[in-house]
Amino acid sequence: MIKLKTLLMESEKSFKAWWLDPSAKFHEVYKDDPQYGHFYWARDYLQKNKSWDMSNPNSPSYILIRDGWIRVTFNYYGDSAIHFDYSKSKKPSQKQMKELKDLAIELNGTLFDDSTNGEIDLLQEEVLKEYLQNPVIYLKKYLNMSAREQKEDLANHNPHLVLKWIEEERSYDTTLSSKLDEEGYDVIEFLKDNLPEDYTDFLDWIYGKLESREIESEAPPSWYILDYREDIKNQWLIHFSDNAKDVWMDQKFKYGLDDLYYVGYTTQHSIEAKKYGGYNFAYALGDYLKYARSSYRSKGWKYGKEAVIFRASGIKAWHHGDEEPQVIFWGPSTHDVVYIQELDGDWGVTNSKSGRVIYRGEFPDVVKWIVTNFNQYKSALLP
Secondary structure, three states, X not given: OOOHHHHOOOOOOOOEXXXXXXXXXXXXXXXXOOOOHHHHHHHHHHHHHOOOOOOOOOOHHHHHHHOOOEEEEEOOOOOOEEEEEOOOXXXXXXHHHHHHHHHHHHOOOEEEEOOOOEEEXXXXXXXXXXXXXXXXXXXXXXXXXXXXXXXXXXXXXXXXXXXXXXXXXXXXXXXXXXXXXXXXXXXXXXXXXXXXXXHHHHHHHHHHHHHOOOOOOXXXXXXXXXXXXXXXXXXXXXXXXXXXXXXHHHOOXXXXXXXXXXXXXHHHOOHHHHOOOOEEEEEEOOOHHHHOEOOOOHHHEOOOOEEEEEEEEEEEEEXXXXXXXXXXXXXXXXEEEEEEEEEOOEEEEEOOOOOOEEEEEOHHHHHHXXXXXXXXXXXXXXX
């Protein structure tokens, strides 16, 4: 946690600003430029670490926020408050929220979430529960957004396209044409605050671009390819992987994607993008036999040659890209993870201490045996 004496060098009323990175580390930005300090710090960071250049259509601040960074200020409005904002599709992690709370308490200030326009009551832990303990709640809400909210989410992830919209649809408008040199984020906010009808037209236009596949991105937004079906509460799930043993040893999924916008296509993202953990996919036990088989993969399963069966809560959704029902869960929340491995042509489970085979057979029989006998053999099945 940042100490008070390092935060306030002049007086407790000084303006301060930071970026809070995904690992919950503060980075102080330029003190002499309250309005553009975050932008310049982000630009320099990306140029140094990510080979970013000025031809990139996205602003440096947008890129950091998209990647899970949080923009933080103290006393920006002369109110002795910590203000923070982030991507609506990438909520603050438990570590990040703890650091923000600790900072506000040490500075004897209030904590204000600019992304929701709400003050965080530091004395009521219940207020923070959705941030800290129930990340699947955010995914459920995200997938059930209204059509208007979906369009706004699409615009926020592609802010540079508002400039293309002006060129194509509003080139005759001198007010809007004069903003072609501004950041897309700023132009969108201008439309929203001053030209609501034009703002609605832009939202309809950008959604049309998504429908016609004219938006270039890594993948369509999750809400476009995932249809929420039902809640899953502490049920047995099965996940296929080429690294199932590692998941079993850790008793959780260390890697995962926590950006709600992209969570529908986790396999398209690198390990680097997943290193902070997040959402993962599995099958409900009633679905895997119908949907997980593949004649093109080794051992006959789509997503890997091994598997783990475990208990977790999540949501079931229909994946339009994969054309199957999938359960999405928060990787660190899993428990009772059991490793299913190949044993000389069969499948089975072994004693984690002695290596002795406990049960072997056809894959469905092994799954059924684990569910039926887990409590009796728990100490032998878990690492």
